Amino acid sequence: MPNVIEVDHLNFSFGSGALTQPVLKDVTISIEKGEIVLITGPSGSGKTTFLTIIGGLRQAFHGSVKVLGHQFVNSNEQIKVKTRQQIGYIFQQHNLLKSLTALQNVCMALEINAMITEQQRCNRAAEMLIAVGLGDRLDYRPDQLSGGQRQRASIARALVGQPKIILADEPTASLDKQSGYEAVNLLKRLAKESHTTILLVTHDYRILDIADRVVEIEDGMIKQE
C-alpha cells in the first residue's frame, strides 16, 4: 500500500530567538492509505500542532512532510489550499454554519467543486446525511439538532467530498460516552468503505479500539509505536 502521509525528521517550534519553544522534535512517521491512526498524549505534547501541519494549516520549515505526494515544508499557500480540498476535517466543536440547514452545510463541502450540478450536490449531501443517520433531519438547522447529531452532520460534511484523508481533533470531546462512541464508529465504518485514511487526535481512551494503530506523542517525540 502506498503511503498517503510521509513525515520525515520533522522539527517545529513556536516563537523565535531566546523564546524558541520546540514543539515537535524529529518526528518520523508514515501512514498508509486506509489506515486509521489515533494520536494520543498529554496536553501540550504537540499532537494538535502535528495535526495542523499535516492539514496544511501551519507552515513547517525543517524536515519533510509529504501529504498525498505534495511537500508541505516550505511550500506555498496555493499547493496547500489545493491539497486541503482533498482532506476532510472534524473539529472538537461541530463548527456548522448556524444559518444553514444540515443539508446546506454538507453541500458547502461540495461547493468548492463547481463541476457538478446543484442537483447532484444535494443528492450526494442527502445520501451522506442518510448514511450518518440524519435522513430525517436534512432541513434542520444546527440549533435544532442534538450534540451528537451535530457531530454526525460534521462527519457527513467531512466525508461527502470523498476526501483521501480525514483529520479529526478530539471529535468526541464535547459528546457523552454513548454518542461519542457511535460517532467514531460511524466514522470508522464509512472510512473503511471508501479506504479513507483517518488521523485522529484524542484523549478519549474509550475509543482506542477503533484504531489500526495508536501513536503516543510526549514532549514532541513519538514515544512508541
Add this chain to the structure above:
Amino acid sequence: MNWIGWLYFPARLAWRQLVFDRTKLVAAICGVLFACVLVFMQLGFKDSLYASAASAPVKLDGDLFLMHKQSEAMWRPVRFKRSELMRVLGNPAVMEAYPLYLGLAPLKNIQTQVKRTLMVYGFDPDSLIFNVDAVKNKHTELRLKDTVLFDEYSRPEFGPMRQLLDAGENVTEINDYKITIIGLFQLGVSFAADGNVITSDLNFMRIFPRRNLDDIDMGVIRLNSGASVERTQAELKSHLNEFVNVFTYEELLHYEKDYWANAAPIGFIFGFGTVMGWVVGLVIVYQILFTDIVNHRNEFATLKAMGYEHGYFVRVVFASSFFLAVLGFIPGYLLSLGLYNLAESQMYMPMPMLISKIITVFMFILSMCFMAGLLAIRKLKDANPADMF
C-alpha cells in the same frame, strides 16, 4: 471554478446569513435607510435651492445681461447707472436693452395684516422681458398706476391670494404703499425671497419712493437675430466700464448658483450633511458586517480548512454589503419620495425626484456599503484555521 459559482455561491451564503438573523437584518436595513433618506433630503434641498435661486433668471428673456461687478447675486444687487446700459445700444448687434429694477419690500397679508418680505421686480411691461405667459398677457394692464401681479407660488403666509382675488379683495400694501393685485403668475420661492411681485418700472418707483429710474439693478439685452452672442459679449466687455459684468444666459444662471453654493454657506451645509449621512451609514453597516465576521469566525475558519480561499470570504462580505445597500435603498427611496412630495406641497419648494438623482444616491449608498465591507474584511484575517484545533 466557473465565474457563476465564483460569485453565486458566496452571494448565496451571504444572503442566507443575512436572512437568518432577522433582527440584525432589520437593524442594518434601518441604518442604510437612514443614510439613504438623509442623503436624498440633503441633495433634494440643495438642488431645490439651486433651482429656486435660478428661477427668476431662468424666466428672463434676453441674450446678454448686465450686472454690477459688486453684485453678489440678483437678490442683493448693487445699482449702476441706466446710461451705462444704454451705451450698449451703440453696438450694431444689439437690438434693444431694458433696465430691470429689483427690491425687497414687505407685503401686507390682506386677511391678517401681517407683513412679510418679498421680492419686487420692476420693468417696462411692454418689453416682455419676463418670459411667463401670465405676465405677458397682462402687459397692458400692468401699465396702469399702482397695479402688480402676484406670484401664486409664494409662501402661503401671504394669504390665499387666488381665493381673495376671486372674492374681489385685491387691494393691499407693499412697502406701505397701496397697490392693486390684478392677477397671478407662477414663479416659485427661493431662499432669498418668500414671494414675488411683478410691477411696471413706474409703479416700482412709487413703491420705492427713494429709488429713481436712473439707478438700475440689472440690464437685459436682446440681440438682432443672427448676431453672435459670444462676439457681442466680448465687444461689450471691452467697450463698457470695468465695473459691469456682461453675462450670457448660462453664465447668469451659473453666477446665481455659485453664489448659493459657495458665497452663501448653504451649499457647504448641505454637502456636509450629505457626507455625514454617508459616514453614519458607513459606521452602522461596518458594525453589522464586523460583528457578523466575528460571530462567524469559527465557521469561516472551518471553511478555510476545507479549502476555501480568502477571496471567497471577501466576496461573501461584499455580497452582504451589496444586499444591505439594495435592501436599505428601496424603502429609503420610497420614504424619500413621500418626503419630497410633502416638501413640495407644504414648503412650496421644487423637489423633483429625477432619475439622475436616484442613480446618484444609489451609487452613494453602494459606495458607502462597499467602503464598510472594505473596512470589515480586515477582520477576516482573524479566521485562522490553525487556531481551530
